Amino acid sequence: xxxxxxxxxxxxxxxxxxxxxxxxxxxxxxxxxxxxxxxxxxxxxxxxxxxxxxxxxxxxxxxxxxxxxxxxxxxxxxxxxxxxxxxxxxxxxxxxxxxxxxxxxxxxxxxxxxxxxxxxxxxxxxxxxxxxxxxxxxxxxxxxxxxxxxxxxxxxxxxxxxxxxxxxxxxxxxxxxxxxxxxxxxxxxxxxxxxxxxxx
Amino acid sequence: xxxxxxxxxxxxxxxxxxxxxxxxxxxxxxxxxxxxxxxxxxxxxxxxxxxxxxxxxxxxxxxxxxxxxxxxxxxxxxxxxxxxxxxxxxxxxxxxxxxxxxxxxxxxxxxxxxxxxxxxxxxxxxxxxxxxxxxxxxxxxxxxxxxxxxxxxxxxxxxxxxxxxxxxxxxxxxxxxxxxxxxxxxxxxxxxxxxxxxxx
Numbered sequence: 001x002x003x004x005x006x007x008x009x010x011x012x013x014x015x016x017x018x019x020x021x022x023x024x025x026x027x028x029x030x031x032x033x034x035x036x037x038x039x040x041x042x043x044x045x046x047x048x049x050x051x052x053x054x055x056x057x058x059x060x061x062x063x064x065x066x067x068x069x070x071x072x073x074x075x076x077x078x079x080x081x082x083x084x085x086x087x088x089x090x091x092x093x094x095x096x097x098x099x100x101x102x103x104x105x106x107x108x109x110x111x112x113x114x115x116x117x118x119x120x121x122x123x124x125x126x127x128x129x130x131x132x133x134x135x136x137x138x139x140x141x142x143x144x145x146x147x148x149x150x151x152x153x154x155x156x157x158x159x160x161x162x163x164x165x166x167x168x169x170x171x172x173x174x175x176x177x178x179x180x181x182x183x184x185x186x187x188x189x190x191x192x193x194x195x196x197x198x199x200x
Numbered sequence: 201x202x203x204x205x206x207x208x209x210x211x212x213x214x215x216x217x218x219x220x221x222x223x224x225x226x227x228x229x230x231x232x233x234x235x236x237x238x239x240x241x242x243x244x245x246x247x248x249x250x251x252x253x254x255x256x257x258x259x260x261x262x263x264x265x266x267x268x269x270x271x272x273x274x275x276x277x278x279x280x281x282x283x284x285x286x287x288x289x290x291x292x293x294x295x296x297x298x299x300x301x302x303x304x305x306x307x308x309x310x311x312x313x314x315x316x317x318x319x320x321x322x323x324x325x326x327x328x329x330x331x332x333x334x335x336x337x338x339x340x341x342x343x344x345x346x347x348x349x350x351x352x353x354x355x356x357x358x359x360x361x362x363x364x365x366x367x368x369x370x371x372x373x374x375x376x377x378x379x380x381x382x383x384x385x386x387x388x389x390x391x392x393x394x395x396x397x398x399x400x
Contacts, residue, residue, distance in 0.1 A: 022308050024224035097311065103363075104307045106370035107299050108222050121370050148387070155367065156360065156383040159376055163303075163363030167355065170306035170321050176359055183356040183388075187348070191391040 007045040010035045011055055018056055019098040022108045023049075023116070050116050053105070057119045060101045063090065064123075066130040076138035077193075080131065081185050084161065088177050091165060096177070099169040102127075103162040128154045148192050157184055207245040210235045211255055218256055219298040222308045223249075223316070250316050253305070257319045260301045263290065264323075266330040276338035277393075280331065281385050284361065288377050291365060296377070299369040302327075303362040328354045348392050357384055 004012065013035040017026045028049055032039045046052045065086065072079035091100060105120045128151065135150035144150075164180035204212065213235040217226045228249055232239045246252045265286065272279035291300060298304075305320045328351065335350035344350075364380035 021310060022222075022224055024222055024308075025310055099307050103366060106366045107304045108224075108308045110221060110225055111297065117370060124367060124370065152379045153383065155376060156364075156379050159363030159367050159380065160356065160360040161363065162366055163359030163361065164356075166303060166306045166362055166366065167324060167359050170317060170324065176355060179352045179356050180359065182352065187392065188383075188388050192387065 006035075006037050006041050009037055010042065010045055010052065011059070014052065015056055015059075015101075016094060016098065018053060019094055019101060019104065023053060023105055023113075024108060024110065050113050053109075053116050054119045056101060057105065057116070057123055061123045061126060064127055064130075066126060069130055069134060075143060076134045076141060077143050077185070077189055080134050080138075080157075081181070083131075083134075084181060084184075087161070088181070091177075092174075096165070096168045096174055097172055100162060100165045103165055106162070107166075124158065127158055131157060143193055144189065145192050153192075160184065206235075206237050206241050209237055210242065210245055210252065211259070214252065215256055215259075215301075216294060216298065218253060219294055219301060219304065223253060223305055223313075224308060224310065250313050253309075253313075253316050254319045256301060257305065257316070257323055261323045261326060264327055264330075266326060269330050269334060275343060276334045276341060277343050277385070277389055280334050280338075280357075281381070283331075283334075284381060284384075287361070288381070291377075292374075296365070296368045296374055297372055300362060300365045303365055306362070307366075324358065327358055331357060343393055344389065345392050353392075360384065 010031070014026075014031045017030055017034045021030065026049070028039065028042055031049065031052065032042050042052075046055070065083070069079060069083045072082065074082065091098075102120055102123050105116065106124075109116050109120065111117070131154035132150040135144060135148075135153055138144035139146055139148075139150065160180055160183075161177075164176040167176040168174060210231070214226075214231045217230055217234045221230065226249070228239065228242055231249065231252065232242050242252075246255075265283070269279060269283045272282065274282065291298075302320055302323050305316065306324075309316050309320065311317070331354035332350040335344055335348075335353055338344035339346055339348075339350065360380055360383075361377075364376040367376040368374060
């Protein structure tokens with residue numbers, strides 16, 4: 001294999017800089033230093049820091065493995081549990097204290113960075129859509145009461161996950177993600193299963 | 201009344217700067233400009249930007265009205281609902297797109313700002329403790345099954361609230377906080393009430 005291109009190096013080696021320092025806290029100087037490339041070459045590949053951050057958001061969305069979630073042959077709620085176990089393992093791999101790129105960017109990107117914010121929003125929409133689909137399958141298989149709204153529940157689950165990650169980031173305790181898994185999968189969803197088909 | 205002191209002016213007029221620009225995005229220049237005070241006077245009152253941010257976190261914790269929650273004579277789960285309705289009204293007043301100071305700081309303060317991060321963590325701990333107390337009262341009054349852990353549920357509810365606020369911040373839709381209220385108060389907590397006293 002040949003040497004990785006400067007562009008690849010810039011993307012591969014700057015993910016943790018954005019994660020640990022935040023969008024505003026990561027300067028182009030920090031990014032080129034982490035990538036080991038001259039500062040001048042940055043602008044040959046990316047018109048701005050925002051453009052590089054957008055590239056990271058796209059990679060991050062791909063790494064959510066939404067296709068694997070859609071294709072998982074397991075019962076829907078089991079597939080969803082596996083999906084979040086994997087996301088937690090991903091976050092643990094880059095350090096729970098570094099949080100989630102989408103979550104960090106949702107609070108940390110200035111309002112003026114419209115393109116980046118739109119990309120983050122797109123990531124959440126795709127994720128929400130994928131989870132809502134799984135919840136719809138769960139309803140079709142009577143794993144979930146018909147009265148619950150898959151779209152609302154999907155957004156709630158993602159919000160709760162992001163909140164748990166944000167709390168873990170500040171408290172440096174993993175309890176919050178364990179608590180998220182337990183509350184969603186052992187308390188909330190089973191109780192939305194036990195009810196009658198009227199969904200009340 | 202006399203003129204507000206420079207220190208008061210610095211605190212009163214910089215809250216929205218931290219909220220809308222984030223900790224890293226708010227420079228001392230931005231802060232003194234918003235406060236309408238000369239830059240030199242900043243350091244007469246605060247040793248650093250971090251010290252001013254800590255002052256804001258303390259005010260923010262006071263504004264959570266945790267005493268009002270503890271003293272609310274309403275049934276515990278009604279008191280908790282009122283508490284979150286007020287927090288949402290507070291967030292709406294400063295713009296939902298600006299998020300929550302504790303939430304923004306939990307993801308946006310560099311790991312090196314140990315004192316500020318500790319203050320944010322303290323805020324979450326106090327909040328969690330107050331909500332856990334209300335949930336314990338709910339258990340004592342059989343509004344909540346004995347098997348649910350008040351501390352874990354309290355942390356989950358706060359995480360879900362912060363996540364919903366973060367999603368609202370990026371999507372610019374209020375749906376997420378409405379969804380949070382509905383899922384916690386109309387789906388999750390009532391179902392933890394309906395069960396038998398064994399908590400299963």
